[in-house]
Structures are given as C-alpha cells and as structure tokens.
Amino acid sequence: MRPRIVLCFPHEERHRQAIAAAAPWGNVVSVPQEQIAEELMEADIFCGHAKVPVDWDAVVKRGRLVWIQSSAAGMDHCLVPSVIASNIVVTSASGVLADQVAEHTVALMTAWLRSLPTFFWAQQREEFIRRPTRDLHRSRILIVGFGGVGRRLAQVLHVFKTHIWATDLFPVDKPAYVEKLCPPESLEEFLPEADITILALPLNDKTRGMFGQDQFARMKPGSLFVNVARGPIVRTDALIEALQKGPIAGAVLDVTDPEPLPPGHPLWKLSNVIITPHVGGQSATRADDITRLICENLRRWHTGQPLINLVSDKTAGFPFRDGSTPLWIDVCDSIPADF
Secondary structure, three states: OOOEEEEEOOOOHHHHHHHHHHOOOOEEEEOOHHHHHHHHHHOOEEEEOOOOOOOHHHHHHHOOOOEEEEOOOOOOOOOOHHHHHOOOEEEOOOOOOHHHHHHHHHHHHHHHHOOHHHHHHHHHOOOOOOOOOOOOOOOEEEEEOOOHHHHHHHHHHHHHOOEEEEEOOOOOOOOOOEEEEEOHHHHHHHHHHOOEEEEOOOOOOOOOOOEOHHHHHHOOOOOEEEEOOOHHHEOHHHHHHHHHHOOOOEEEEOOOOOOOOOOOOHHHHOOOEEEOOOOOOOOOOHHHHHHHHHHHHHHHHHHOOOOOOEOOOOOOOOOOOOOOOOOHHHHHHHOOOOO
8 A cells, every 4th residue: 555645735736746756656645724634644644734733642643644744944833742752753844945034034134224114104104204224234143043044044144244143052064154153052142242133943842932031131232133933932021021121122023922913912013123924934936845855855765865854853843953864955956846
C-alpha cells in the first residue's frame, strides 16, 4: 500500500502534480482546512499547516502519521506535547519566506522612522505638514533570533550602513557584516545599546512571554521595538506600558497577542505603533517555494538522505544551525523548481 501524502496549504493543481511527480511511490491528495482534522487520522505524511483545531493526541494515538513537513516556519501549530514525545519526524519551512519577512520588516521600520503614517494622514486631508524623521542608516540594530529570517534581515540591513548585533541559541557562522553574534544570555547586555530591537525567533515554551517588563526597562530610551516573530513571545501589557511611559519611542508589529486584536484593544489606539495583520510572509511565489521544499524533501525521504530543516529537538521548534541538518536558506539556490 502506497503511503498517503496529505497536502493542506494554499496551492494550485500544478503544485500537487509536481509533488506527485516527486513522490511516485506515494498517493498525494489535497484537502481543505475544514477537512484536515479528519484527514490527518488517515495520513502517513502531512505537508502543510493546520489552521483549524486538530486533535493531535488522537493523531499520535492512531499511530499512522510518520512525518510532518510544515509549510510554515513557526511550528507552534503542531508541536503539542504528544507530538513532541512521539516518533513523528518534523521538518519546518524555516527560511522559505525569509526574503518576504525581511522585506516587510524593512518596510515597517522605515515607515515608522520616516513618519510615513503621519504624512499619509496629511495627504488624505490635503495638508502640507512637516515633522521630524529619523534615520535607519548607521543605527545599531539588535536581532534577537538569528535563524533564516534573522540572517536575511542582517544581510538586507547591512546595506544601510547599520551596526548589527544578534543573539541566537547557536551563535555560529557569523557573517562579516555582523559585528557581534552571541548566545541568548547576552540579550540583557545588548538591549541598552540598540536603537532598534527586532524579534525574529520561534515561539516555544522557552520563548513564550520572554520579552516583558524587565526587557523593556533595559531598552535604550527612544528606541524602536519590532516584532515579526510571534505575538505570545511578548507580554502585551508590558509592551503597552513601555509604549505609554517609556523607555521605548514606538513599536512596529506584524504579530500581536491576542491575534487578531479585538476592536477597542489599547494597541490600536497608540499613535506610536504601526500594526500589520501578520502578513510578513505573504508572497506571490509562496506556493512555488513551499512546493520546491516539499518535492526535495520527499525525494530525500524516499532515498534516505538528510532532510532539509529537520527539527531534531522538537521542544525547540526549529532546525539547529549545528551542522546536523541542511538548512533551506543555505541550499535553496541549488534546488530547481519541478514545474
């Protein structure tokens, strides 16, 4: 009996056909989100991202699912305790959307620094006004989390003649344009020096709520806070207090907690905040890029080669840059499209 490979991510028929061609040994089926909870019970391999409630405990107990290839970088949608404790292999899409998230992050940062919301507001009212702006050039930037997105951000921000520091669980392979790359313990030391602090790390048990009152209190007065990672990494009440009373001057957020923000939430009302609705990873080529990853990993799975973006420690929720697994951001340029 051929393994049943269930796809559940935004894609077209040509993508399904490409995946089927890459895995002729399997039975590839596409299912909508409203059916995924049921379909996972009969899946051997799952490629996608369940955005509806799934009884993962039941899936694990069923004992049929052997591999999850996520179509998202964040793995909190499936890495519940039962999956973590199981023998299910997990690979992520870390780095696949790094270009888009980096682009969106720069757009948010420059919009805030150059006061674009104020000028857009004035344009709508046909008013010619001036107000001070700030520079991205030559600022000191702290990137918290130096995975696929963090590394791409550093590469893009380098052209603005910035001074880049970063922290990461695996502070290895430091690019020449990054001045400092240190373990997470250096965060407290770096925060008072950064003009801009960017969160680009995964959500897991260790990072949930890690950025709170103590961290905001250490930040440089007048600095900018950026979250393009996951909302629950930040304690929202502490963020609001820091925005209202200092020391930070403002924030740009592609993610929030809760998400979506309900009407009337205090974050909506703060004039020093720019919020976008978790769209940093949107891309015209997203389905193409995810399909390339799935096709390549299916070939590797069948031939016993090392899987790309293997999450070897499921409690961490992301692939380690420790030489144990190939990473998409390092190998993607060598992998052709199948369609």
